[in-house]
Amino acid sequence: MPVTPEPSSPFPLLGLSGGIAAGKSHVAGLLAARGWAVIDADALARDAVLPGSEGLAAVAAAFGPACLRSDGALDRAWMAAHVFADDAARGRLNAILHPRIEALLAARLTALPSTTRGAVLDAALWVERARAHHFDAFWTVDAPEDLRVARLMARDGLTREAVLARIRAQAGPPERALHADLVIPNDGRDLTETLAGAEASLLSNWKVRRARTWRAPMPAPFTADQLREILATLLSRGGDYGEAFIERRRAHALGMDDGRMEDVLASETFGASLRLMDGETTRFADLIAPGFDELLEAAHTLAAPGTGGQAEIPALTLKVHPTPSPVERDPGGVPLDEKVALVRRAEALARSQAEALRPGALKQVSAGYGDSTQRVWIAAAERADGTWTGRLTEDHRTQVVLRVNVTAGDGQQLQSGYQALGETRGFELFTDEAVAHTVHEAVRLALQSLDAQPAPAGTFPVVLSSSAGGTMIHEACGHGLEADLALAGMSAFAGKLGQKVATEGVTIIDDGTLPHKRGSQAIDDEGNPVSRVVLIENGVLKAYLQSRKTSRKMATEPTGNGRRESYRHLPIPRMRNTFLAAGSEAPEAILRDLDRGLLVKRMGGGQVDTVTGNFVFQVTEGYWVENGEPKYPVKNATLSGCGPEVLKGLTRIGNDLHHFDIGTCGKDGQGVPVSDALPTILCPALVVGGTAEPLPSVI
């Protein structure tokens, strides 16, 4: 595990990133002039391979003598030519250098005087390495790609192709922006004022932000020693992996229909489960509100059938990982009255907006609110190469959601519009502006559908707008990338690692570190720190989503995707926030070239066969397009096709990745919070159904 810049520093830590030649060094220089200490990862990467260093020896052992110049130094041009042309070679170099770079970085940080104004940690790859949430603030520098290419060709004498190879090896600017507190446009404009303002705000709020990101440990139901004893008991008669999962959850839900508060639900849960893996066998027990003695007894019971010897479990020390979703206002502490007032406010707003837009059309409004604060503690012990390791982690996950459903009618028909606002965040999410926008969307969709015309049926080119969300990526591709389905042969992607499964421009990522997105968390439900997993990169299948169990079967590492609905469930590979990475095209240009077809702005529920990737989805906002112009809204349309085939046919991918749809993904009877997104894309041929009945939601 690489060393991370954990924030014990007495001054703020600023993560600074940006694609190659965007101008990170330029911005870092401006901050240096304001008194900041700058630590540059590229410089540390050079220090890690100085002549005579063990880092250089490790690189030479992995790449052979050809990577060294005659004077014994690293041949950087040779290395660059290799690693930017070959992902596997880059992975090998990264695995050698990144832990060393981070160790050097930690040493540099520690050596800075406590009077330092702040430290800028300048690295191209913070997002790729799932570290963007480790800082007191995260800024990115962006510049138009043409400008970056020109700057780099001039600065380093690289060819255009060599520059583009490096750009392809990095996350794109739209993805980086999803993590950023500030995107600095470095297209030649004067940045003095932008930086002065951003610095002032960072200096005033970094301590509060740090305390929320790196929470103090929570009061725990069991001590580390008790949990170690439970694991030792669980593993007293053999086994390779033992785990205790403890959960406290508090949830509230309110539902209002036509002005009547119909549901007010509150729940408080405390439970724990134990899991023992021994070769191919898993033994599992779950207990409601157990005391220590009951857990110990359950551990004895699970251990009893074993025939092996006692495991040597090391002492457990709690490690708290930073959260990508700091919370300002814990909904658990918000009075019920305030939650009721929020729902009433949304309800009343929907009525007044609908009345103003189309008097008499509103037939029904339903509004609902939900929150959940889940605290988990995970203690696990595992044997690898004959040695036992143990770990103890915890996470505090906060979800809030507001749902608005509006039904409108014109005497002939009823149409509805639905909008949800939900994040891993506290009650501060519900600003007046955010609530008004949510309500407005629900009202707009319902009223517009009254005037929509039946959709033409047939096979057409379809532009999926980025506002449609990533349901198609989640359902028709993402599930097939879950290792348990791939192992069971129930996936179109089974057995295809390393193979081309999509067109060149297609990259699909599942990332649990995206700030405040609904699938984000500090750790998964097996205690692994949250990760960013590149599933398909430039068309090639790179990885499946793994839990501990599937990764053992596939002889690979867990990817941080072992999730479970609650302590009563076994963790299985699950998505978090899944998206198709942005391309380079302006969305307007994609639509402009659509001669005749459908523009889909919002997708509804659907059905999918994860084995084949065949899908049918409802279109909740769609437009018939001719000559690049939306002609009229359509209603009751469905889209069907095959996810993996869509990926093979994608030629046009927009640069507009920003809207994530939220949902609760159901699999094996377990629901977990997720989100998904895609940029605007052109699907050359999808079957558009005219007037299909609504299908049950699977997300």
Ligand SMILES: CC(C)(COP(=O)(O)OP(=O)(O)OC[C@H]1O[C@@H](n2cnc3c(N)ncnc32)[C@H](O)[C@@H]1O)[C@@H](O)C(=O)NCCC(=O)NCCS
């Ligand atoms: C491949 C190497 C030898 C090429 O050296 P060269 O002097 O040509 O480039 P330099 O190190 O100055 O890097 C320039 C830029 O290339 C990009 N880059 C470098 N390494 C990588 C990488 N592994 N993945 C993606 N982009 C990279 C970054 O934008 C970086 O700012 C060198 O970049 C290297 O050792 N890379 C691996 C270490 C690393 O990841 N460095 C980036 C630190 S975050």
Ligand SMILES: Nc1ncnc2c1ncn2[C@@H]1O[C@H](COP(=O)(O)OP(=O)(O)OP(=O)(O)O)[C@@H](O)[C@H]1O
């Ligand atoms: N605002 C600017 N105006 C003019 N030139 C600039 C500006 N910003 C950067 N440059 C030039 O562009 C090139 C790349 O900038 P810089 O070295 O800051 O990028 P970087 O993101 O740190 O690059 P790398 O990814 O290689 O570390 C340099 O030659 C720099 O002088």
